[in-house]
Every structure is written in C-alpha cells, then in structure tokens.
Amino acid sequence: MMTAGRKIYDTYSSLVGGMLSLLSPIRAARFRFGRDMYRSYLSGSITGPDQGFVPRLRSADTEVKAAYKLTSARCRDQYRNNSLISGGIERICNNVVRTGIYPQFLMRDRAGKFDRPTNTAWEKLFRRWSIYCDSTGHDSYGAMQTIGLRHMWFDGQYLIHRVYDDSLPGIVPLRLELLECSQLDSLVDGILTNGNTARKGVEYDASGRPLFYHILDHHPGDYIGYGSYGQSRRIPASEIIHVWERDMISQYSGISWLAAVVLEGYRMDEFRHITQDTARAQAIFAYFLKSSIPGFNLGPGMPAGGQSVPFSPSATGGTLDTQLAMNSTMVQKLPNGTEVQAISPTHPGDNYEPFVKDSQRWQSAGLGMSFEAFANNYTDSSYASARSGALEERLSYQGQQQFLEEKVNRRIIAWFIESAWLAGMSPSAMPGYARDPLRYHEMASGQLPGWTWVDPNNDAKAAEKLIDLVIDTRTDQAAMRGQVFEDVVERQLEEEEQLINLYEMRNKRLKLQESTNAPTKSATN
Numbered sequence: 378m379m380t381a382g383r384k385i386y387d388t389y390s391s392l393v394g395g396m397l398s399l400l401s402p403i404r405a406a407r408f409r410f411g412r413d414m415y416r417s418y419l420s421g422s423i424t425g426p427d428q429g430f431v432p433r434l435r436s437a438d439t440e441v442k443a444a445y446k447l448t449s450a451r452c453r454d455q456y457r458n459n460s461l462i463s464g465g466i467e468r469i470c471n472n473v474v475r476t477g478i479y480p481q482f483l484m485r486d487r488a489g490k491f492d493r494p495t496n497t498a499w500e501k502l503f504r505r506w507s508i509y510c511d512s513t514g515h516d517s518y519g520a521m522q523t524i525g526l527r528h529m530w531f532d533g534q535y536l537i538h539r540v541y542d543d544s545l546p547g548i549v550p551l552r553l554e555l556l557e558c559s560q561l562d563s564l565v566d567g568i569l570t571n572g573n574t575a576r577k578g579v580e581y582d583a584s585g586r587p588l589f590y591h592i593l594d595h596h597p598g599d600y601i602g603y604g605s606y607g608q609s610r611r612i613p614a615s616e617i618i619h620v621w622e623r624d625m626i627s628q629y630s631g632i633s634w635l636a637a638v639v640l641e642g643y644r645m646d647e648f649r650h651i652t653q654d655t656a657r658a659q660a661i662f663a664y665f666l667k668s669s670i671p672g673f674n675l676g677p678g679m680p681a682g683g684q685s686v687p688f689s690p691s692a693t694g695g696t697l698d699t700q701l702a703m704n705s706t707m708v709q710k711l712p713n714g715t716e717v718q719a720i721s722p723t724h725p726g727d728n729y730e731p732f733v734k735d736s737q738r739w740q741s742a743g744l745g746m747s748f749e750a751f752a753n754n755y756t757d758s759s760y761a762s763a764r765s766g767a768l769e770e771r772l773s774y775q776g777q778q779q780f781l782e783e784k785v786n787r788r789i790i791a792w793f794i795e796s797a798w799l800a801g802m803s804p805s806a807m808p809g810y811a812r813d814p815l816r817y818h819e820m821a822s823g824q825l826p827g828w829t830w831v832d833p834n835n836d837a838k839a840a841e842k843l844i845d846l847v848i849d850t851r852t853d854q855a856a857m858r859g860q861v862f863e864d865v866v867e868r869q870l871e872e873e874e875q876l877i878n879l880y881e882m883r884n885k886r887l888k889l890q891e892s893t894n895a896p897t898k899s900a901t902n
C-alpha cells in the first residue's frame with residue numbers, strides 16, 4: 378500500500394514535471410528520469426524504519442582521523458582481555474608468519490642461468506643477519522614480522538625505520554627500528570609553509586607521495602615523559618616503510634583490521650561475564666524459608682553448612698536468625714508456618730549457547746577464520762565441512778602473507794642488498810648496481826610458509842595428476858608446502874649419497890664378517 382508521504386511526493390513531482398514540460402520538454406524528461414532513478418534505490422530513501430541510518434559522506438582519511446585513536450585503543454583492549462580475540466590473532470600469526478617469511482634469492486650468472494652457489498651465499502648472509510636485525514637486539518626477523526602483523530590487527534599500521542650499526546663484524550650493518558604510528562607528530566597537519574601537505578605527521582608532495590615522516594622522540598602515551606608531547610624528527614621517506622592497507626582511494630593511513638569486529642567481541646564478552654555473574658548469584662541461594670506468620674522475620678539468611686540455632690516459641694513477632702546445616706544426615710525442625718522453597722537456577726538457559734555461537738560466527742567472519750578454528754569448537758562439524766573451512770581459511774592467510782611480502786619484505790630485502798653492497802659484503806659481483814639497483818632488488822622474493830596436506834593420500838594423488846597434466850609444477854607444489862624445490866632436490870641427493878655410503882660400508886662389514894667366520898682346512902680335517 379502506498380504511504381501518504383509517497384502519494385504527496387508523487388503528486389508534487391508530477392505537478393513540477395508538468396510545469397517544466399510547458400517550458401522545456403527536455404528538462405521535464407530529465408526531471409522525470411532523475412525522479413525515477415532516485416526512487417529505484419531503496420538505500421537512498423530517507424523514510425521508513427531506516428530513516429535514522431544517515432551516515433555522512435566524507436573522505437576515507439577524514440573517517441580514519443576521527444575514529445583512529447578510540448578504535449585502536451578498543452582493539453588493543455580486546456586483544457589483551459578477550460580470550461577469543463587474542464587467541465584468534467595469535468592463530469592468524471602462527472599460520473601467516475610462523476617462523477618467518479625469509480627471502481629466496483634468484484640471482485643468475487652471465488649466461489642467464491640460475492646461480493645456485495651465489496643464491497645460497499646470499500641466503501646464508503641474510504639468515505645470519507636476521508638474528509641481529511632488530512635495532513634493540515630483542516627480536517629476530519621472524520619475530521618482528523609477527524609483531525608487525527599484530528599491530529596491523531589492532532592498529533592498522535606501523536612504521537619501520539632503517540638505521541645502521543657496523544659494530545658486529547661479518548654482519549650486514551642494516552638494522553630495523555619498529556615504531557608505532559602513535560609516535561607520528563599529529564600536530565604536523567594541513568598545508569605547510571613550504572607548500573607541501575601534511576596528514577597526521579606525514580608530509581606529502583602534490584602527487585600524494587610521502588616525502589618526510591615527523592616522528593616524536595618518545596611515545597606520547599608512555600609513562601616516562603607522560604604529559605610532555607616532546608620534539609619530532611623530520612625523517613626522509615626513503616628511510617621509512619609505512620605499513621598499512623588502503624581500502625579506499627582517499628585514504629592516507631590505515632585503520633585497525635579489527636574495526637568491524639571489536640564491538641561485537643566486546644559486547645559478547647560482557648554478556649558472557651554478566652551471565653556468569655547471574656548464574657553464580659543464583660547458585661549461591663539454594664533455598665528460601667517463607668513464613669506465614671505475620672510479622673515474623675526469619676533473619677538475613679545463612680551460608681550452606683551453617684550451624685542451627687535453638688528456636689524459642691516466645692520469639693514470635695521478633696527476629697530469628699535461623700541457621701540450617703546442609704548435611705544429608707541432619708533433620709532440622711522449622712518454626713510453625715515456615716515453608717522451604719527450593720531455587721531452580723535459570724541461567725545461562727537453553728538459548729545461551731546458540732546465541733554465543735551466532736556471535737562467534739560473526740566475529741570469525743570478520744577475522745577471516747572458520748568458526749571452528751576461531752571458537753575452538755569442532756563438536757558439530759563433519760570432516761568435509763572442517764576441511765572446506767580450513768581451505769577457505771588458508772586463502773585469508775595467504776592474502777595476509779602476500780600483503781606482508783609486498784608491503785614489508787620486498788622493501789627490506791632491497792635495503793639489505795643495498796647495505797651489503799655499500800659495506801662491500803656482497804657474496805657476488807653486482808655490475809651496474811649503482812646504475813640500476815632495481816634489477817638486483819627484483820632477484821629475490823619471499824618464501825611463504827605453506828601448510829601440510831589435509832588428506833595426504835588424496836592430496837598427493839591430486840598433485841601428481843596436476844603435474845602429469847602439465848598444469849602445475851613440482852616447484853609450485855613445493856612452494857605451497859612452504860618448501861623450495863631446489864632445496865628439496867639437493868637434500869634428497871645428499872641423502873641418496875649418504876645411503877650409498879651406508880650400503881657400501883655395510884657390505885664391507887658383512888664381507889669382513891664372512892671372511893673371519895669362514896672355517897680353515899685344519900679345522901675341517
């Protein structure tokens with residue numbers, strides 16, 4: 378049925394369209410077309426039950442600036458205090474980073490062939506450096522990747538500042554300093570005197586490329602120096618990696634990946650605690666004593682296992698603290714007119730578990746995880762559904778791995794190659810590096826951690842079939858399991874050589890035993 382507002386709108390717009398048609402049929406046609414377009418989108422209606430849903434259309438960076446601090450604080454709180462959120466993020470880090478995403482060097486010799494000795498030397502140099510890469514000396518390269526991924530979930534961004542330290546002989550002098558984006562000088566904002574534009578401590582040129590990062594000398598929320606804003610350093614953008622994900626074109630900084638989940642997680646955690654408190658309160662009161670004698674007060678109650686108190690009939694009208702011992706062998710006489718009422722707890726109730734599971738499904742969807750993995754609940758899942766959920770979940774992990782590879786690892790590898798070349802520690806000659814460094818920086822890529830097969834027998838047959846049909850390679854299959862095909866082949870060759878040596882030594886031992894155990898002629902006679 379057409380509402381009164383819609384009738385008024387149609388009548389009014391028809392009158393306007395008719396008047397326009399007298400002056401200009403073309404304008405009338407455009408007006409009619411615009412009216413029909415407006416009516417065709419219910420999401421553009423300002424009437425009905427959703428009339429309060431009127432968000433403002435602002436740039437993404439404006440939205441991030443307005444919500445960043447509170448959103449980040451809330452997400453950090455949930456990571457610290459909500460076991461489901463904390464466990465989910467740690468599970469994500471374990472699957473995405475594991476022991477670390479390390480580079481696989483792909484250097485080639487002058488003939489254009491894969492130079493394995495050189496690549497092995499580069500990888501050994503990187504592995505050794507990865508132990509000392511943290512400027513604080515606290516974390517390895519893999520641990521720093523895990524820390525960064527955590528900050529993506531509750532901050533949506535972080536900074537990596539490269540510094541140099543040549544105090545360790547034989548170690549590439551590059552060091553990495555991790556910084557929270559809260560350390561950006563947010564007072565450096567707007568149009569600067571040099572004509573550049575600054576957004577929350579990052580200085581951009583006219584094309585939107587970052588030029589400088591204004592970094593405070595200490596975290597503004599640290600207890601040391603708390604309340605003092607401090608001074609900021611103007612660091613060139615070439616020395617900073619700003620790790621964040623752009624969701625919209627008008628965005629210049631990141632927002633927590635938990636933004637769409639944090640309120641659902643907080644509300645459900647509060648609901649769970651309230652339900653526990655209510656159930657606990659109900660469990661404390663097992664029985665009530667009800668008296669039919671007017672004005673007779675049985676007292677404030679008793680704890681379970683309390684001692685009985687003698688009852689005096691002359692105490693009617695007074696107050697009596699009636700204590701009952703909760704022992705199965707005791708019979709307690711009660712005053713005349715006293716009725717015992719047992720309490721049947723109603724919490725958490727039959728609807729508690731379905732309600733909690735529904736919320737957990739919403740949260741797991743926001744984290745890109747299966748419900749079973751997020752809630753650690755496999756009671757209602759079949760093998761097929763669990764396998765399907767695990768495979769879908771891996772796509773989310775792979776997306777985060779690719780994000781780290783593109784935004785973090787490739788730039789750090791470039792820094793590493795450049796530092797090794799400047800320090801004269803390059804394992805190979807790099808002709809033309811000063812002229813074209815990108816050519817060498819592109820000769821390395823991260824070896825992403827993989828996963829074991831869900832069904833080893835069937836998955837192995839499927840992989841073999843794909844290779845036979847020439848639609849996949851052994852190299853790609855090994856990479857899916859987090860391995861390098863060349864390394865696997867080399868290890869197999871080493872094993873085969875060791876087995877051959879073992880068989881030869883075993884045969885020599887057997888022949889020696891036969892020769893020593895052979896009977897002599899004198900013994901035979």
